[in-house]
Amino acid sequence: MTWIPVTTIALLASLAVMNAPASHAADVKSHIIHKAQSSWDGTPYTHYPEGQPELTLVKIQIPARTKLKWHTHPIPNMAYVVSGELTVQKRDTGERITLRAGDALAELVDISHRGVTGKHPVELLVFYAGSPNIPLSE
Numbered sequence: 001m002t003w004i005p006v007t008t009i010a011l012l013a014s015l016a017v018m019n020a021p022a023s024h025a026a027d028v029k030s031h032i033i034h035k036a037q038s039s040w041d042g043t044p045y046t047h048y049p050e051g052q053p054e055l056t057l058v059k060i061q062i063p064a065r066t067k068l069k070w071h072t073h074p075i076p077n078m079a080y081v082v083s084g085e086l087t088v089q090k091r092d093t094g095e096r097i098t099l100r101a102g103d104a105l106a107e108l109v110d111i112s113h114r115g116v117t118g119k120h121p122v123e124l125l126v127f128y129a130g131s132p133n134i135p136l137s138e
Helices: 006-019
Strands: 054-062 077-083 085-090 096-100 104-106 113-117 122-130
Touching (some): 077 096, 096 104
Antiparallel strands (some): 077 122, 085 113
16 A cells, blocks of 8 residues: 555645636626515615614414414514415505515514415515514514
8 A cells, every 4th residue: 555645635635626617606696586675565664773783584484374463573674485475464554465485575664564374384584684682573
């Protein structure tokens, strides 16, 4: 058996990496899913909470035929529907919007609302822009 010094192995590995086909920047694709300065009902976002920023990303799974409790969010947030269909309803006016997989929604801030699922479960990714000790919903 012939022993090869570790430094030689490291050099060969480096050369292999340097000569490997590189990904091209043109192969990277990016698109904005949703951008908003107001919630889905047109209410403008006026400010972020004061203090140290804290970003939170939550995956929420809601069973089929579920009515969530009425709630509010004290901070701006945005939801992305991974799967299923969700109807979001405002408590005061009954105004509603229905979202399907691939849709995004700028959430209401300080306005009571709830989500209602249909005959299939719903999976959401929700991004919150808050500060420590501020609840995500109330």
